[in-house]
Amino acid sequence: MSVGDRVRDVLARLANASATERILISTAALLLSIFVGAVLVLVAGRMTACTPNEAVYYFGTGFCYDPILVFDRLFLGALGDPLSGGWSPDGQFSVTLRETTLLIFAGLSVALAFRAGIFNIGTQGQMVVGALATAVAVLWGATLVSGVLGTVVLVPFGILVGAVFGGLYGAIPGFLKAYADANEVITTIMLNFIATGVTLYLVSGVFKDPESAANQTVPLPEYAQFPTVLFGGRQDFSLVALFFGLLAIAGLYYLLEHTAFGYDVRTSGIQPEAAEYSGVDAPRTVVASLTLSGALGGVAGAMYVMMILGTFQTGVPSYGFDGITVSILAGNNPLGVGIAALLFGVLKSGTTVVQFATDVPPQLVGVLRGLIILFVAMPEFFRLVGKRITDTGSRAVATDGGRPEPAAGSSGTSGDDGGESDE
Template sequence: MSETNTGKQEITDRIVSRILSASALDRIFIALAAVVLALLLGSIVVAATGNNPVMFVYALLYGAIGTTSNLSLTLQQATLLCLAGVAVAVSFKAGLFNIGVQGQFVLGGFATTIGILWLTPYVPSGVIGGILLVAFGTVAGILAGGMYAAIPGLMKAYADANEVITTIMLNFIATGVTFYLIDQHFKAANASATNTESIPAYAMLPSIVFGSPSFSVIGVLIALVAVISVHLIMNRTRFGYDLVTSGKQAPAAAFSGVNPKKNIVGTMVFSGMFAGLAGAVFVVMVLGYYSDPGTLPQIGFNAIAVSLLAANNPLAVVPAGLLFGGLEAGKQYIGYNLDIQRQLVDGIVGLIIVFVATPELFRMVTLWRNTRNNEVDK
């Protein structure tokens, strides 16, 4: 019996060791294999409901990359998910759980819209005015997201409040307060819905390549600059070193002189700034006004899965965001063109996400357990 247990333990140790030592290329192949396996299982479910599984898979792929319009939607979603995914990854790297990215995204977009509408009468129209308005609105969104994220950071640092609970609750507060402000103070004249006035057309990011009114390559460039900046900050600066060290070995970081309270607040603010930037890009690239935040896409929540799939690596957020963006575009295409229940499509897309994210989640949990075990041994 003991020999059997020893054999099982050896096999388990080999599997764990293989997972932990997997290279970036290995992990890409694992993710691709997980996608294929999930699509096969999803096809069986589709066939069991009396639908054509081949047509379903084709529609999912065609909806993501089949036309320039579909590809622009994939890139649009990927842009927003990359920015929000970086926000989640920053906090996770520091050992904090910023589940409030959605609320910071909402307030960032709202601040951008109001900032642009307020400044519009004071700047000239045209290209110059558009650049000034986009820059001002983007800064307003970044500041709003960072300041809102500072609230759970301060509560965690100075009152030891659980950031998971506080950030989740602040999501609802952001949605409710923003709805009230739009409905009571910033609602467009003669509007039947809860919408603000539209920002000027010259304050929208121009569509350069795809000709889509809701996507701009400039948005992609903003996301890439943000991703690279976070990567460099986390790997080449003192702030980034303190952030990552605190997430991996908090006692060691404190012993080396890191102020834990200051680090917690700084990390949450840094994370929230990118969530606010995602909200700003959403306004100046996609929406062009602001509406009931309850109807906005759940970018902040989806970004959690993006960050997990990317193992909280800022650079890996890009392919993870592309995958999730493609799934979202494919799902929308199926909803419009195939007679398949929305709940079934959502379930199969969720199945793909689970299959892809599980290996990385297992890897992260294993690393965390090994780190904790090493701390106990010492």
């Protein structure tokens, strides 16, 4: 067996791995990344000067950085130290859940497009557009209703506005790809820059808060933001928003796995030629997929405005790009997006804790976070590659009702069909 055949066999086995096997592989990859990261921390600690009292000792040798403390702060610190006693949901745990909530919507946005075989790199731009539209619309709606009724009306209204405008912005590259054969990677990346530039122009002029030196809209009233449940009002997190995220996970999973539209999306992503042959309207599927993907990105923008900032401000963090990593970690599975978003949220939140609780340089902390993401994502990445090879690269598209082509030199008859030839 040649090297190429061995590689193809390994990829095929990885592509057909069960859910249990994939969980075990990802867990092993996570543990391996922690081990490699610990070695890097020890090596960096040997290259750094510190006093004997500041050093920690392993294998009879002093090190300036303690890998156990670093990973303790990275993971347990992000969860608010649940093992320390007197745990409270406020504090760093709320930061972790806040990051997780936004990453759920960003990850679902990317995962939906990827399942359709479309590389949507524009979730960030769709999020920005949805965020500004939400801020402006909710500010207008706040002049009509207030109090508890205002919360009940304006929060769903803001989510709807973010979804509509994010979806419309996502539909642009969808139409360009479906009817002009434009590369969606290029168009979505360019639309990210356009969204940033246009919103900057609008928020520094037409929609600018006259009482603020920053480029931002007028702050939303308290009743027009997500209500806090169990968490303090200053934590910038709401369980209601997380509940919406869990509903989005369940809804998208049902849509992809149990509806005709989901079947069209999945078959288009796996075998575009076979999907078209079976009657799938490819242009419509492309436009619909990118529209729904953009809508999820727009909801992430609405969450950012109504849960975290309470206004729209330029310089929206790169949740859209983080969503690409979340989607890959999840294998583009909506159910996996929730777990991947939590892991990524823990890493983002824990990074801050490590920087404050240890003397480890922030550059090294960034390397550790990237290392964990890389190790956990690579098995899923190779699994997706294996699925593409085994599903599309090694099998021709059937155009004869599913019967295989006769082998070269054969008479076109089958030994068990009574000698009848293919019609």
